Amino acid sequence: xxxxxxxxxxxxxxALAGLCVLPGVMHVALHMPQFGAHPLPYGDxxxxxxxxxxxxxxxxxxxxxxxxxxxxxxxxxxxxxxxTGVTVLLRGQRxxxxxxxxxxxxxxxxxxxxxxxxxxxxxxGPVILLFxxxxxxxxxxxxxGGFQGGVIIASGALxxxxxxxxxxxxxxxxxxxxxxxxxxGAALYAACGFASVLLDLPFLQDFLPLGxxxxxxSGGLMLIENAGVTLAVGGGFAVVFGKFLEETRIIPxxxxx
Amino acid sequence: MSLLPxxxxxxxxxxxxxxxxxxxxxxxxxxxxxxxxxxxxSSTYVLLLSVGxxxxxxxxxxxxxxxxxxxxxxxxxALVLTDVVVGATVTALLLALILQLHxxxxxxxxxxxxxxxx
Numbered sequence: 220x221x222x223x224x225x226x227x228x229x230x231x232x233x234a235l236a237g238l239c240v241l242p243g244v245m246h247v248a249l250h251m252p253q254f255g256a257h258p259l260p261y262g263d264x265x266x267x268x269x270x271x272x273x274x275x276x277x278x279x280x281x282x283x284x285x286x287x288x289x290x291x292x293x294x295x296x297x298x299x300x301x302x303t304g305v306t307v308l309l310r311g312q313r314x315x316x317x318x319x320x321x322x323x324x325x326x327x328x329x330x331x332x333x334x335x336x337x338x339x340x341x342x343x344g345p346v347i348l349l350f351x352x353x354x355x356x357x358x359x360x361x362x363x364g365g366f367q368g369g370v371i372i373a374s375g376a377l378x379x380x381x382x383x384x385x386x387x388x389x390x391x392x393x394x395x396x397x398x399x400x401x402x403x404g405a406a407l408y409a410a411c412g413f414a415s416v417l418l419d420l421p422f423l424q425d426f427l428p429l430g431x432x433x434x435x436x437s438g439g440l441m442l443i444e445n446a447g448v449t450l451a452v453g454g455g456f457a458v459v460f461g462k463f464l465e466e467t468r469i470i471p472x473x474x475x476x
Numbered sequence: 477m478s479l480l481p482x483x484x485x486x487x488x489x490x491x492x493x494x495x496x497x498x499x500x501x502x503x504x505x506x507x508x509x510x511x512x513x514x515x516x517x518s519s520t521y522v523l524l525l526s527v528g529x530x531x532x533x534x535x536x537x538x539x540x541x542x543x544x545x546x547x548x549x550x551x552x553x554a555l556v557l558t559d560v561v562v563g564a565t566v567t568a569l570l571l572a573l574i575l576q577l578h579x580x581x582x583x584x585x586x587x588x589x590x591x592x593x594x
Contacts, residue, residue, distance in 0.1 A: 226502065226587070229501055229502075230501060230502060233497065233498065233501045237494065244486075244490050247486070248483055248486035248487065248490070249483070251482075251486060253482055254481060254482045254484070254485055254526065254529065255529055255530055255531030255532075256530070256531060257527060257528075257529070257530070257549075259528065259530065259548075259549040261549070261551050262528060262536070262547075262548070262549030262550055262551050262552075263549075265536075265550055265551065266536055266538075266543075266547050266550065267543075267544070270538055270543035271543070276537055276538045276539040276543075277536075277537050277539075278536035278537065278538070278547070278550035279536060279537075279550045279553045279554045279557060281550070282550050282551055282553075282554035283554045283557070283558065287554065290558075291558060294558045294559075294561075294562050297562050297565075297566075298561070298562050298565055301562070301565035301566050301568065301569045302565055302568075304569045304572070305565070305568050305569050305572045308569070308572040308573060308575075308576050309572050309575065309576075360537075360539050361537060361539050362535065362537055364557075366557055366558060366560075366561045367557070369561075370561060370564075433539060452561055455565060456564075456565070459565060459568045462572070463568070463571075463572075466575060
């Protein structure tokens with residue numbers, strides 16, 4: 220059987236590689252422009268053009284959904300692939316069955332949930348959900364958007380597990396609905412691009428009325444793209460959370476290999 | 477001593493990359509290894525945000541400030557924003573791989589892994 224490299228040899232190799240790279244890193248660091256005084260031609264061009272051209276005040280959203288919207292489409296499908304991978308890896312062994320029996324470790328009892336935790340989760344969950352929607356809606360004006368908002372929404376849903384346990388999570392969060400959210404979000408984003416193509420415009424070119432600068436519903440097509448990202452990120456994270464929560468359960472006898 | 481604050485961001489990024497790689501090289505537990513990978517990933521965030529920084533620049537949001545106010549680079553912020561979210565799901569994917577590995581082989585030690593036998 221071929222033996223791998225010993226840890227010591229690997230460490231020596233790592234140190235040698237580090238010594239080889241170090242002079243280059245030092246050279247680059249010493250020849251960078253003064254920190255805080257870099258020329259930023261790309262960013263400055265976007266800062267100058269986007270408020271007038273796209274009628275939105277959040278430049279990060281302008282980059283994500285318009286100027287580099289195609290890049291975000293790629294990110295969307297990376298997200299979809301990673302979530303699909305988690306689902307396939309974790310479902311493979313337990314089939315479609317959902318046992319609600321919690322897994323136990325000998326010598327480690329499962330203490331009952333304290334009332335304080337339940338109260339905080341019941342109070343905090345809806346507030347976090349609302350805050351997530353607020354952040355997701357304000358993509359065009361203030362620091363917000365589907366990426367941040369989707370993660371906050373999914374985190375609010377995770378409080379259901381903390382407060383009401385696995386049963387509560389499964390009653391409230393249908394995994395089929397979350398799968399649909401994830402897929403539909405990515406599809407909605409792609410559909411925005413193809414809608415532009417059907418209208419004889421370049422891919423993802425905005426064709427809807429742009430609205431007034433600083434208005435919550437300015438930005439035209441970017442609003443729909445943002446909704447797609449919110450659905451995809453929120454749904455995707457909820458699917459991933461659900462899969463990991465199922466791992467805390469005992470595998471039903473029927474699915475044991 | 478204006479050299480030190482100028483070098484600091486690049487030194488932090490290089491240090492994060494270095495300690496992360498050191499952790500990956502010496503790791504004896506795959507969960508720890510994924511933590512180290514996240515540290516390596518963070519070094520790129522430090523680098524990107526430092527490159528896009530401008531002294532005295534506002535955040536690239538022209539809601540209360542009028543358009544035209546000197547602002548930092550929105551490009552790097554957009555890149556980091558999407559990467560943080562996608563990186564989290566990729567970390568989840570790696571953790572799922574490790575769960576399966578632990579079920580199949582009963583170990584999460586990279587040193588204990590051997591090539592699959594037919």
